[in-house]
Amino acid sequence: MKNLDFAAAFDASPNPYVVMTPTFVILHANAAYLRVTGRALASIVDRSMFDAFPSTPDEHGSDESGMLLRESLERTVRLAKPDLLPLIRYDIAIDTPQGKVLDRRYWSATHTPLLGDDGRVLYVMQHTEDVTELQTLRQQQRVNDDLSQHDPQQTQQRLLQRAGALQEQNRLLHLEADLMRSLFAQAPGFMAFFRGPRHVFEMANTAYEALVARSGLVGTPLHEALPELQGQGLFELMNEVYATGKARLLAGRAVWLRSHDRPALEERFLDAVLQPVVEADGSVSGIFLQGHDITEQKRAQDELQRHREQLEHLVAERTQALRRSEEERLAMQAALHQSQKMEAIGKLTGGVAHDFNNVLQVIAGNLQLLRQASLEDAKTQRRVDSAMRGVERGAKLASHLLAFARKQPLAPVVLNVGKLVRNLDDMLRRALGETVELETVVGGGIWNTLADPNFLENALLNLAINARDAMQGRGKLTIEAGNASLDDAYAKMHSEVTAGQYVLIAVSDTGSGMDESILQQVFEPFFTTKAEGHGTGLGLSMVYGFVKQSGGHVKIYSEVGHGTTVKLYLPRSHEAELAEELPTVDLVTGGTETILVVEDDAQVRETVVELLSELGYRVLKAPDAQSALAVVESGVPIDLIFTDVVMPGPMRSPELARRAQALQPHVEVLFTSGYTENSIVHGGRLDPGVALLSKPYRRDDLARKVRHMLSNRRHVVRLEEQVSHLSAESMPADSGSRNRASLRLLVVEDNEEALAAVLELLEHLGHRPHGATSAEAALQALAHGTFDVLMTDVNLPGTSGTTLAHEAIALQPLQVVYATGMSQVPDGVPGALFLQKPFGLAEMDAVLQRTGQPQQHVPASQSGLL
Incomplete structure (x- = not known):
C-alpha cells in the first residue's frame, strides 16, 4: 500500500470521474470520463463545467438540466456534503460523417466535496454513470403498460398534456430564477x-x-x-x-x-x-x-458645509477688508514715503562715507608713515597710536553709514544662527552687566542662512546695548532664534519683503518702549533718543542696512512702558554650514615688483605711493582709469594695478582691469574703495575673482594683500614657464619618478591658471592629481574618493587651507602639503610638509618624495624648502 499510485489508480478506474474547483472549473478527468463524454482532456481542463459541457434547451426552451446540475453542485459546496443527482438529461456532441450530432443521453451523478483541514471545500469530485439505456427501457415499459391498459390515443394525449404542463412550470420557474439572479446582479445597491x-x-x-x-x-x-x-x-x-x-x-x-x-x-x-x-x-x-x-454624497455634503462656512468667513473678511481698505491705502502710502526717504538718506550717507573714507585714508597713511619715521620716539609713538584709534573710530562710523546705505562689501557665508547666538553669550553678558538678566532660546532644527557673521554679531551687540540702555541697566533681555515663514499676505503688506522661508532672530527687552512717532524714525542715521554724548544714532541704522543688504527683513514691535522686540528675518539657505575658520597671520613683507596706483584723490594717491615705496616696490601712478590704461599700453611691465573703484572719467575701474589683463595677461588687479556702488559687488557679495581692500586700510593690511597677490603671480608665471618648457621639449618623466609609486593627490588652489599648471606637472611626474578651487569643493571630492596627499594653499576663498587640512585628516589618513606664499602657517597639521610659492617641478618632486615618511612639524622658514 505504501507504493500505491493514487493518481494512476484514479486514471485507471473504469468509472467516470472529474474533479472541479468550488467555482466548478475542471481540474482533471480520468480516461473513463473522457471516453463516455467523447472529449480530450486538453479541451476541458481549466474551463467551467457549464462552458465545457453546455446544456441544450428542450423543445420548449427550458434549460432544466443545466439548472438541476448547477443546483446540485452549489448544494455540495454550500453544505460541504455529498449530493446525489439521480437523473439528468445531458446531450453529448458526437462526430458523424455528417458532422457533429447531439446524442440524447441520461446520467446519474454523485457530487462529493473534498475538504481541507479547516473544513473548507477545496475540490468537488463528480462520479457519473450513463443510464441512457436504463431510462430508455423504463420509458418503453411505461408506454407498453399504458398501451395495454388504456386507449393509446387517450394515453398519449394525457402524457403530452402532463409533459407540457411540467415543461411550462419549469420554464416559468427558470424565468423567475433568471429574473431574480438578474435583479440581484444589476441592483444599484x-x-x-x-x-x-x-x-x-x-x-x-x-x-x-x-x-x-x-x-x-x-x-x-x-x-x-x-x-x-x-x-x-x-x-x-x-x-x-x-x-x-x-x-x-x-x-x-x-x-x-x-x-x-x-x-x-x-x-x-x-x-x-x-x-x-x-x-x-x-x-x-x-x-x-x-x-x-454614499461616499460622494457625504463628500458633497461636507464640501457644501465647507463652502457655506467659507462663504460666511469670506463675507466677514470682506466686511472687515472694506473697513480696513482706507487704512491699508494710507499705510502703504506712508510705507512708500518711508522707503523713498530711507533710499534718499542711503544715497546721501553712502556718498558721505566715500569721501569720509578717503579723508581717513590720508590721515591713516600719514600716521603710519610718521610711526615708521619715529620708531625711537616713544612720546610720538603714543600720540600716533592715539590718533590711529581715532581713525579706527571714524572708520567704524563710516562702516555703519555704508551698512545703512547697503553699500558695505559683505563676506556672507553659510552659517548656523543658533550656534552663533550661543557663542555670543559670554560677550553679551559682559556688555550688559550683572544687573541685566540674559536668556537665550534657540529652537531645534534651525535652518542655515547666508550672512556675514561679523556684521551679524555686530548687529546683535548693537541691539543688546540699545536694549540695556532702554532698561536703564536693569531688566531682562531675551534673544530667540528659530525658523519662520513669511507668507504672501505679509509680503503684500510689506512691499520690500519676498514671501518664503527665513531664519528669525528676535531680541526682546523689558525697557521703556517707544511710541509710534519714534518707531517711524528709529532706523534713520543719527536719530537717537539718548542724551547728547551717549549715542551716535547709527546702531539701528547699521542693523537695518545689514539685514536689507543680506536680503532679509527687520520688524520692530514696541509698547510704551512694556518693552521692545526687534525681529531680524534672514533668508534660509539650503547649503551646508561653512566650517569654522581658524585664524591665520603672516609677516609684513615688501618686494621689488612694479605697482601702478590709480587714485583720483591726490592726497590719498601720494600717501599710498609713499607706503608702497617704503615697502620697496617700484610705484607708478595715474589719476584716473584712462591715464592708467595709457601707462599699460606704453609697454612698461606692470606686476600689479592698485586702483580705486569710484573714479571720474568715461572709463570705469573694472573696464581698466579687463583691458589691462588683455594686454599684460599676468598683471594682478587689487581694488580699493570706501564705497563700491555695485560695480564689483552684486547681491551684497564681491564678484568672483575680484580682490578688494576696503578703505581705510592699515599699512600692514596693504602689505600682506599686495605680497599675497604678487607671490601668486610669480607662482603662476613660473609654473606656466615650466609647463611650456616640458611641452616644447616633449620630455618624458625621469626614471626616478617612473620607478616611484604613483600618488593620488588632491590639489586645492583658487587661482585656476596655477591649478591647471600644477596638475599638468604632477601628471608629468607620473601621479594622479585631482583639482579643486575651494575648500568646499575639496571636501566634496574627499567624500567621494580616496587620496594619498592633500596639497593646499592656505589663503582660499571661504574656508582656509589650514581648516581644510584639519577636516581632511579627520576624513582620511593622508599626508598634508601646504603650498603657500606665507612665511608662517599657524595651526597647521602636525607632520605637514611645505612648498614655498613660487615653486617649480623640482621642488614639488622633492617634497612628494618625502610623503609617507615621519615628519617633524617645523616653521616654514626652517624647513629647508623656503
Missing part, C-alpha cells in the same frame, strides 16, 4: 449573502464587487477575502448579528477599502443593513447585507 459563522460568501452582486475592488468572492470567508477590514469593527459586528439574530443598521459608516487603481486604502462611507437569515427551526444560517455607497 450593493448586496451579498454570507453563510455560516465564518461568513463565507454565497453570493455577491456587481455593485458589491465594484465596492471592494474584487471578484470571485464566492466560497471565500469574509476575513480572507477582505483582510483590510481587520481592526475596523466590522468582523465583530457580523459575529454579533450571527450570534444574536438581530439586524444592525449602519448609517454613514466610514470604512477603509482598497481602491481599483492603487493599493492604498481609501475611505468610503456606507449606509447598510445586516439582516440575519433565520431558518424554520429558528437558527441563523447566514447574513444578508444590502446597502448603498
